[in-house]
Amino acid sequence: xxxxVQAPMAVEVATHPIEPAGVVAAGLPGxxxxxxxxKQAFPVPWGKAMMWIFLLSDxxxxxxxxxxxxxxxxxxxxxxxxxxxxxxLSLGGEPIPLILIAIMTFILISSSGTMAMAVNYGYRRNRxxxxxxxxxxxxxxxxxxxxxxxxxxxxxxxxxxxxWGNPLGAAQFGSxxxxxxxxxxxxxxxxxIYLVIVALKVWRGxxxxxxxxxxxxxxxxxxxxxxxxxxxxxxxxxxx
Amino acid sequence: xxAHEGTTTQHPIKIYLWIWLLLFVFSAFSYLVDYLHLQxxxxxxxxxxxxxxxxxxxxxxxxxxxxxxxxxxLVILVPPLCLLVLIALMAIEGDYTFLTRGTSFTQEQxxxxxx
Numbered sequence: 001x002x003x004x005v006q007a008p009m010a011v012e013v014a015t016h017p018i019e020p021a022g023v024v025a026a027g028l029p030g031x032x033x034x035x036x037x038x039k040q041a042f043p044v045p046w047g048k049a050m051m052w053i054f055l056l057s058d059x060x061x062x063x064x065x066x067x068x069x070x071x072x073x074x075x076x077x078x079x080x081x082x083x084x085x086x087x088x089l090s091l092g093g094e095p096i097p098l099i100l101i102a103i104m105t106f107i108l109i110s111s112s113g114t115m116a117m118a119v120n121y122g123y124r125r126n127r128x129x130x131x132x133x134x135x136x137x138x139x140x141x142x143x144x145x146x147x148x149x150x151x152x153x154x155x156x157x158x159x160x161x162x163x164w165g166n167p168l169g170a171a172q173f174g175s176x177x178x179x180x181x182x183x184x185x186x187x188x189x190x191x192x193i194y195l196v197i198v199a200l201k202v203w204r205g206x207x208x209x210x211x212x213x214x215x216x217x218x219x220x221x222x223x224x225x226x227x228x229x230x231x232x233x234x235x236x237x238x239x240x
Numbered sequence: 241x242x243a244h245e246g247t248t249t250q251h252p253i254k255i256y257l258w259i260w261l262l263l264f265v266f267s268a269f270s271y272l273v274d275y276l277h278l279q280x281x282x283x284x285x286x287x288x289x290x291x292x293x294x295x296x297x298x299x300x301x302x303x304x305x306x307x308x309x310x311x312x313x314l315v316i317l318v319p320p321l322c323l324l325v326l327i328a329l330m331a332i333e334g335d336y337t338f339l340t341r342g343t344s345f346t347q348e349q350x351x352x353x354x355x
Contacts, residue, residue: 027310034311042312052316063323067330074334077341084274102271109267113260116302117253217304224302228295234267235291239274 045214048221055225058187062229065180066236072172073240081168083238086159087151101238104147105230108188111140112227115195115220122216127208130216134199137223141192148185152178177237184233187226194219259301266290 025033034041042049073080088095118133155161155177163178165171198219207213270290273283300306305313 030309031311031314034309043309044312049312052312056316056319059320060323063320063326067327070327071330071334074331075337075341077338077345098271098274102267105267106264109260109263112298112302113256116256120251120253120256123250221303224298228298231291231294231298235270235287239270239287
């Protein structure tokens, strides 16, 4: 609940082993009391805590994918296809390196921005703005998935890239690419559905009645995580 | 930032717009790293720098981690550190596999393996 006390940390432990009623310790003593006191450990809604735990497990999944990608890329003796050229797009005759990926990055960041504002308006009980910002976020997400479908089609049809091999170089390129971006695209698609459902419920006034807009923040956590994963995919797969 | 402490709920919209702008700028910079064909250590360090800056701002501000209690921060942010062990092990293993392939397979055999 209250987190306002910014105590000067560890010194407090020795002098005040037991917190006076109504005062919540901050810093490391706060960690000790949060875990050791006879109370709920995390003073956040259970749904939010569970979403964080889920995202933690998702972090492990995506890191395993990226680590396996790192491993096959390091260990192959065949040259790795240059992503800067593979993902180039010709606009007006001149091939621009990575331009589609750059646009996708900006779209996903923008969707995170609108989602953050939706959460904020949710807590201000602004039903209309919350729902419309969430729907804008979902629209950005749909655009992202659409562009990814375009990119996959281009790679499969024009470049002949397959999970088991490709004409450009190391065979592992295809399997890494389809697995990592495919799993991320799946997350974006699921997120779009999630956002639309919550947005419609917000619009309908479900949370107005209960006065509880936490679900918007929980959906927001998931959406920001999808953006977060893309930051790492962009750096490691496309720029590396 | 003292005004933002207490609840995770009442921040001015302005802070999100600023972070949004920052993320745009960092993304543009990391795109420029590729566009300008920077190579070597400079390339890797810039890519990693912008990546961690973006990730940090998303987690801290957009996901409100900055305003959570330390206990939750530690529970979420510390376990992924053990992934560094996995990454280090796989990097060593990858190097070793590369060396073994280099000494054990000639180039013809390697290309012959990939149908």
